Amino acid sequence: MSWNGNVVPMRSLKKESPTRKELRALLTESGEPESTKAATKRVVKILDASYKKADLEEIVQGANQLNQIEKKQLYELLPKYEDLFDGTLGC
Numbered sequence: 001m002s003w004n005g006n007v008v009p010m011r012s013l014k015k016e017s018p019t020r021k022e023l024r025a026l027l028t029e030s031g032e033p034e035s036t037k038a039a040t041k042r043v044v045k046i047l048d049a050s051y052k053k054a055d056l057e058e059i060v061q062g063a064n065q066l067n068q069i070e071k072k073q074l075y076e077l078l079p080k081y082e083d084l085f086d087g088t089l090g091c
Contacts, residue, residue, distance in 0.1 A: 006030045046089075054085035
């Protein structure tokens with residue numbers, strides 16, 4: 001059996017099963033999986049971020065990849081969805 005980089009050989013039918021204490025020690029020894037560490041890090045980063053209401057005009061002016069007509073169209077569109085940029089976490 002292999003889990004998170006730790007290997008426990010299959011037991012022989014002649015051997016006794018590992019005790020709960022031995023299994024708990026193996027689990028403790030293996031530590032937290034990398035996937036859990038990564039997920040925790042992402043959540044902490046999201047929750048610790050500084051959220052504030054977005055300045056829509058500043059965002060549009062900073063969109064250098066857009067020409068003036070596209071910037072105008074974007075600035076007309078964004079206020080329709082202004083509640084998405086209010087600085088609070090959504091679902």
